[in-house]
Amino acid sequence: MTAFGQTSGKISIRRQGGSLVLGQRADRLRHAVALLGRLILLAIASSSALAVLFIFYFIIRDAIPFFHDNGLREFFTSTHWYPSNAAAPEFGALAIFYGTGMVTVGAIVVAVPLGVAAAVCLSDVLPFSVRQWVKPTVEILAAIPSVVYGFFALVVFAPLLQDKGGQALSVATWLLFGPLAALAILVVADVSCGRLRERFRNPARAAVMILLTLAALAGLWKLSAALAAIHISSGTNALNASIILGVMALPTIVSVSEDALTAAGRELREGSYALGATRAETILSVIIPAASSGIMAAVILGIMRAIGETMVVLMASGNAAQIPQPWYNFLSPVRTMTATIVSDMGEADQTTGSSRYHVLFAMALCLLVVSFLANLASEWVVRRTVAKISAVRGTGGGDAASRPQGFMRRVWSWIGG
Amino acid sequence: MHLRTRKIIDRSATGIGILAIVVMTAALVVLLAPIFANGTGAFVFRGTAEFRKYQSDRFDRGDREVLTTEKETLRQVRQPVYDLLHKFEHQLKNDDDLDARFGAEFPKLKREVYRLIGPPPGEALSRLERDEYGATRWDRALVQADSIVHVQEDRGLDSHGFSLKVEGPRAARYKGTSLEPMFGYVEMHLAELLRPQWTFYPQFLIDNPQDANFFGGIGPAVLGTIYLTLGAILFAVPMGVITAIYLVEYAGQGRFISLLRTCISTLAGVPSIVFGLFGLAFFINTIHVSPSKSVLAGSLTLGLLILPTIIRASEEALRAVPLAYKEAALSLGAGQWRTILTVILPAALPGILTGIIISMGRAAGETAPIIFTAAVSVGLGVKPWEVFTSPTQALSWNIYNVSTEHEAVDQIRHVQYGMVLTLVVLVLALNLTAVLLRARITRRLSG
Amino acid sequence: MASSAVAERPKKMTTSVPTTRPTSRSPETPQTPAVAGEVSHVAAEGFHVLYGGRPAVKSVTMNIPPGRVTAIIGPSGCGKSTFLRAINRMNDLIPGCTVQGRLALDGQDLYVPQLDVVALRRKVGMVFQKPNPFPKSIFDNVAYGPRIHGISSRTHLSEIVEQSLSRAGLWDEVKDRQHDNALRLSGGQQQRLCIARALAVDPEVLLMDEPASALDPRSTARVEELIDELSGQYTIIIVTHNMQQAARVSELTAFFYEGELIEFGPTKEIFTKPRQEKTEAYITGRFG
Numbered sequence A: 001m002t003a004f005g006q007t008s009g010k011i012s013i014r015r016q017g018g019s020l021v022l023g024q025r026a027d028r029l030r031h032a033v034a035l036l037g038r039l040i041l042l043a044i045a046s047s048s049a050l051a052v053l054f055i056f057y058f059i060i061r062d063a064i065p066f067f068h069d070n071g072l073r074e075f076f077t078s079t080h081w082y083p084s085n086a087a088a089p090e091f092g093a094l095a096i097f098y099g100t101g102m103v104t105v106g107a108i109v110v111a112v113p114l115g116v117a118a119a120v121c122l123s124d125v126l127p128f129s130v131r132q133w134v135k136p137t138v139e140i141l142a143a144i145p146s147v148v149y150g151f152f153a154l155v156v157f158a159p160l161l162q163d164k165g166g167q168a169l170s171v172a173t174w175l176l177f178g179p180l181a182a183l184a185i186l187v188v189a190d191v192s193c194g195r196l197r198e199r200f201r202n203p204a205r206a207a208v209m210i211l212l213t214l215a216a217l218a219g220l221w222k223l224s225a226a227l228a229a230i231h232i233s234s235g236t237n238a239l240n241a242s243i244i245l246g247v248m249a250l251p252t253i254v255s256v257s258e259d260a261l262t263a264a265g266r267e268l269r270e271g272s273y274a275l276g277a278t279r280a281e282t283i284l285s286v287i288i289p290a291a292s293s294g295i296m297a298a299v300i301l302g303i304m305r306a307i308g309e310t311m312v313v314l315m316a317s318g319n320a321a322q323i324p325q326p327w328y329n330f331l332s333p334v335r336t337m338t339a340t341i342v343s344d345m346g347e348a349d350q351t352t353g354s355s356r357y358h359v360l361f362a363m364a365l366c367l368l369v370v371s372f373l374a375n376l377a378s379e380w381v382v383r384r385t386v387a388k389i390s391a392v393r394g395t396g397g398g399d400a401a402s403r404p405q406g407f408m409r410r411v412w413s414w415i416g417g
Numbered sequence B: 001m002h003l004r005t006r007k008i009i010d011r012s013a014t015g016i017g018i019l020a021i022v023v024m025t026a027a028l029v030v031l032l033a034p035i036f037a038n039g040t041g042a043f044v045f046r047g048t049a050e051f052r053k054y055q056s057d058r059f060d061r062g063d064r065e066v067l068t069t070e071k072e073t074l075r076q077v078r079q080p081v082y083d084l085l086h087k088f089e090h091q092l093k094n095d096d097d098l099d100a101r102f103g104a105e106f107p108k109l110k111r112e113v114y115r116l117i118g119p120p121p122g123e124a125l126s127r128l129e130r131d132e133y134g135a136t137r138w139d140r141a142l143v144q145a146d147s148i149v150h151v152q153e154d155r156g157l158d159s160h161g162f163s164l165k166v167e168g169p170r171a172a173r174y175k176g177t178s179l180e181p182m183f184g185y186v187e188m189h190l191a192e193l194l195r196p197q198w199t200f201y202p203q204f205l206i207d208n209p210q211d212a213n214f215f216g217g218i219g220p221a222v223l224g225t226i227y228l229t230l231g232a233i234l235f236a237v238p239m240g241v242i243t244a245i246y247l248v249e250y251a252g253q254g255r256f257i258s259l260l261r262t263c264i265s266t267l268a269g270v271p272s273i274v275f276g277l278f279g280l281a282f283f284i285n286t287i288h289v290s291p292s293k294s295v296l297a298g299s300l301t302l303g304l305l306i307l308p309t310i311i312r313a314s315e316e317a318l319r320a321v322p323l324a325y326k327e328a329a330l331s332l333g334a335g336q337w338r339t340i341l342t343v344i345l346p347a348a349l350p351g352i353l354t355g356i357i358i359s360m361g362r363a364a365g366e367t368a369p370i371i372f373t374a375a376v377s378v379g380l381g382v383k384p385w386e387v388f389t390s391p392t393q394a395l396s397w398n399i400y401n402v403s404t405e406h407e408a409v410d411q412i413r414h415v416q417y418g419m420v421l422t423l424v425v426l427v428l429a430l431n432l433t434a435v436l437l438r439a440r441i442t443r444r445l446s447g
Numbered sequence C: 001m002a003s004s005a006v007a008e009r010p011k012k013m014t015t016s017v018p019t020t021r022p023t024s025r026s027p028e029t030p031q032t033p034a035v036a037g038e039v040s041h042v043a044a045e046g047f048h049v050l051y052g053g054r055p056a057v058k059s060v061t062m063n064i065p066p067g068r069v070t071a072i073i074g075p076s077g078c079g080k081s082t083f084l085r086a087i088n089r090m091n092d093l094i095p096g097c098t099v100q101g102r103l104a105l106d107g108q109d110l111y112v113p114q115l116d117v118v119a120l121r122r123k124v125g126m127v128f129q130k131p132n133p134f135p136k137s138i139f140d141n142v143a144y145g146p147r148i149h150g151i152s153s154r155t156h157l158s159e160i161v162e163q164s165l166s167r168a169g170l171w172d173e174v175k176d177r178q179h180d181n182a183l184r185l186s187g188g189q190q191q192r193l194c195i196a197r198a199l200a201v202d203p204e205v206l207l208m209d210e211p212a213s214a215l216d217p218r219s220t221a222r223v224e225e226l227i228d229e230l231s232g233q234y235t236i237i238i239v240t241h242n243m244q245q246a247a248r249v250s251e252l253t254a255f256f257y258e259g260e261l262i263e264f265g266p267t268k269e270i271f272t273k274p275r276q277e278k279t280e281a282y283i284t285g286r287f288g
């Protein structure tokens, strides 16, 4: 205690003085100001959110007169689209829905295998230094405006398809199916002869391989010959639109899938490698299943991008409101909902509120509903992933919780395009 | 399975992955290569004497004296062509037989020749500028000359049932007439007739288009894109950033907040064409921000489109600000607002800016939302005080327009490519800025 | 929602005069007047802090005298930081954090609704475990506090900055580069900058939460010296889990265990003849 006695001499605290409590009026004012500030912020924040409700309201408002006057049946079941026929307009949008579906399916067929393979490569194969170079490619693909893709489709790609379409298709067949067939042959031969006794195994395998190779070559040859003979009468068709839309959807799919694959974590991979699995086996049997919901979300977002895209389909799809003959004929021109809105709105008298005007809002409403549902679906899928991942990791750990959250935010960012 | 097979499968899988990356990169190259290769042609090309004459007449550019002497030289070289044409025309009038053979074709031929080397003074075939000047670009001139010197002749149908066309020299058709020498002359003296020179034409970016984009540049479209982008940013940034601040600094985890978030993410998923229709139905037809299409209505629509992106980027940037900064500021006696304004926002600024710049790229490139709200295909540059009422050209819409709805799409390819290149460079430059900015933030945060 | 609820304060504890004398306590909250006859600067009475209902600080009663260095020691997770942050109401930031009981500065209860938190934090500065300078210049870091309290004259600010940096023993090292980014300083310099920044608003109490735990030994020594120099001018409360450090810099030591204050007294006594078994066990290294 004496120690304190000694030091007490140098104590010289400067007291600030002044009361720590506010008077009643100052206190009220402080609360009022805080509340007001908060309310203003809330108002602005909610008006950002209100915007989407406004969009729904105004699209529905202008769509209702159409359904009121024309009912639902013709719109959804007929393929006769002649809205500008003054005497007897026809509003059968089935072919247009079909066209949208067709190019979307085409785009997904192009983008999903390519995108997921690229994502796997980015997350599991490429070294960091190469990845740094590939990522900007994805970003640039995502940044290029859709009208530029459309221009490319119309001015560069369509003439190419029209002039050299058949040959291009047959070359593509060889490039695509050749390696795949080779791989399949190897696996089939190995599996089918695996049970044989040691002595017969190698000759048997060689025999099977030769047989299969011959069969595959013959098949490919026929296929490519058939394709090469195809004459494409117009370069602007469903195939063109599908390929370009696929390339456009690629960045979304690559980025979201890659995030999902990365989020699967190192422990999972190491566990699999420790059991002696190869990289391909690890990827196929462990990582992709673990990331499947994320990849699902990626596909949904890719679909959304393809359905909602306007300029590319307007410029590349040929704009013929018809169901192709036969139904799977990707070489015939089709018409999509977005393209219809653009090209028919120009003709419709924008303010008089004719059926021609309202039918386009009906179509926009369909688009809106589809994108809303897809959005909900992707959110649901992502939420399930998060739940799954945190269940695997055990809840509570700060790190375990933060990773899926970051992943979810990234996914959310991709919804925006 | 055999270990060897497993290894082969493993390698093949790697191969497939790398193939996918290669295909993706190739797609990018294939997309951008023609755009860069042809797009630069709008700015750097071999301009003919007609180009220089046009620039001098219309924009008062170039050295008068040089041009006058060049004009004189050209007159001498071109005179024989004009003379031959006049002579033949005269003969046509007097010779019914000749008239029966060439009466229909000759006026077209004459027009094509005039479009190649320009009409003789005072003899323009119409008031259209394309009839007052010859070919301004050497690449166009070569195509034009070819269509004069050669002619396509129908040869019935080919084996597929498509009409078969064969090219032949036009001179052969005019064999024995007084016009025959003209074709040889044009072919031989094409360079002297047009005097091509390498030309750098940066004013392509600011000049008004003339005569349906046959001449001039893309000034109004560039200007319109800038207006629309800035307008969208002006509207979306304050709203987006404030919303993000609310979400990060004030909002908890309640029902209402999750509803708010769902709304915002739904907004992000709305197709861009629906934004366009909404802009038309709401901004123009309901609240009448302008009597019809205007820069303002387009900017508001685009602003709404990029709002979710800005909210998200700002939110992420704000969340990335270390809690320690906030604690430090509060422990020094700063209030919540003061903390946000003096510490949190400045620290999040680079991240927010990155988001803003990326959104700018998006707004600049979007077409569908402005079709019904702002874009027109013709018109002069909009003056800053006209933005509230006047519609505008915009690069994105004009690319569509001049490459699909133009009367002569394949004669103005250079304009189309020039526009596309301008838009691509604009968007990529914005994205590059964003990338560099992001790199700087990372560096700064690490000390 | 970030503000702590003020709950269940015993009615009798109204604002009292600053000379609250500690009275004797129940046996499980061993309580001693820190220094006989000395007034308290910060006083806790039956003070609890709860995170979402789970107590992290339990019924703490202690009187911290002015102008001294008081160390709070204890095993990790025992509520040292929580208690410290309660003194300038930094816990307001944590959703779900509530308090019970009474905590007073100069006799003024800190958890009354009308309390001006800004004025409180001006009087009670804080230095954190990890140096956390703003990503601004050295000058702007130190001038931040004075600026928000309304000083805008450049000369006045320069004066305050120089004074604060000198008091924090950093002036000579940085006087020629005051406009460099503070993040370019070394860890130890950053921490002294944070101390200077806290001093610039001229506080009465300085809270330090393991201020040296992220620093190398040399910087630690420098910070300890600094605390020694500052003692007497400020009431310093320092949390540390380093007992040598507590012994070196403090005059008083409080030992916390599982949210409770086990023992509080002159540092020498705590380290040489602790009265509680748990204290002894802890300082002899049998746990924690």
Ligand SMILES: Nc1ncnc2c1ncn2[C@@H]1O[C@H](COP(=O)(O)OP(=O)(O)O)[C@@H](O)[C@H]1O
Residues within 6 Å of the ligand: C051, C056, C074, C075, C076, C077, C078, C079, C080, C081, C082, C083, C094
């Ligand atoms: N933000 C928080 N939310 C919930 N519990 C917390 C929080 N911070 C600390 N705690 C809990 O309060 C107790 C005391 O923590 P703390 O004061 O940080 O301990 P110390 O600083 O002594 O290591 C610990 O059990 C800790 O888990």
Ligand SMILES: [Mg+2]
Residues within 6 Å of the ligand: C080, C081, C082
């Ligand atoms: Mg602590």
